[in-house]
Amino acid sequence: MAIVDANNFYVSCERIFNPKLEGKPVVVLSNNDGCVIARSQEAKALKIDMAAPWHSISAEATAHGVIARSSNYELYGDLSARTVELLGRYTSSQEVYSIDESFIRLTGTPGEVTATAREIRTAVKKLIGLPVSVGIATSKTLAKLANRGSKTAPALAGVCNLAAYSPEQLTTILTSIEVGQVWGIGARTAQKLIGMGIYSAADLRDADAVRVRSRFGVVQERVLQELRGLDCLPLEELRADKEQIQFSRSFSIPISTVHELREVLSVYTQRAAARLREQGSLARLMRCYASTSPFKEDHVTHAVSLAFPNPTDDPVEMYRAAIAALGPQLQSHRKYVRVGVSLHDFSPSDSHAALDIFDTDPAAFKAGAVLDAITAKYGADTLGLGLGGLRTNRAWTMRRDMVSPRATTHWSELATVHAR
């Protein structure tokens, strides 16, 4: 089992098309340019924390030469897809775990596996431009730890295969890793474990499995077994369709009125429904919420949960249901900074044709399919629905002041190379 992940992925993507960022402290910001979500090594060395709110550190950071970029998910997504394709050439089994990580199966002697990992590293750097690190072990959890090691010890040059170590050396390594650093052990569980005298990855590995299970449940017991080298989390090659789709955003300027909520919900239900149709599903359940800032006094969230009479992918039906349920909850004296729509309980969209005779409104116009067809042919800006229509730059849309070009997906934003 090996995990390949890109170092400082978002920052590395920015650097491919802007080499001036090389060697400088760079951070990438979340939507709304809210907080730091990726840091270059140089930025980490300046002690810029993950998730630090940009508004509170920007003055000092820029004084130290830190360069900030708004997040450009179209660029990152495209470079991720290219990397996934390239890794696929080296393995028969691959699980795409996140935008910058894949678990892959590598076979052969430990020496051969390490050699293949080095080959992968070279290829991804040369053909895509991304620096990656590889961790290799008998379980996913140990592979993740190996991957960390490959980045912290320069001598390993980005590849760490735990098979190369003796049991004593392995224990030394695991003893040096805090239990909260282990994949699957979050802050809450780490605190409780420390209270039980379990401080390091080695402590957890050697703890009583029955006790861990009864106190923390099956998830943490699996982590323990994985630390012993037991493969409890198999590769999931076909992460089939999503089981939940959500669309939510924070606003740069709060909203307070039902009219604004209508605009937001119109956009969000359209976006969520489009993702649903993309994977060919219908949803039976929808949740919607509006909340005020969690960083202010009187933080509230209004959430509603509703079931459709028949599973649907129709944005009009979703919008009507959402505004009918959430609209009355809104309190005009509050400032809402975040709204979300999520869809659940899916079924394949071709499995319900027979139920159409029960449709409460047989004449209902299926707007979703029409929208998809027209925007696929003429572009996303040609047709919009209702209040969510085509008008852009509303007050509540998000801020992205420092966004880079989408250099691999838009002709008009291609990188320009100057010869000297």
Place this chain on the structure above:
DNA sequence: TCTGGGGTCCTAGGACCC
């Protein structure tokens, strides 16, 4: 005085991940 027991389904929420 004294009110069963076993099971399924569903939902909300916690914890975690990147």
Place this chain on the structure above:
DNA sequence: TCTGGGGTCCTAGGACCC
């Protein structure tokens, strides 16, 4: 002035059924 977004898995507890 200003603090992201999208997921997964598991469990507890309520509703309901016979």
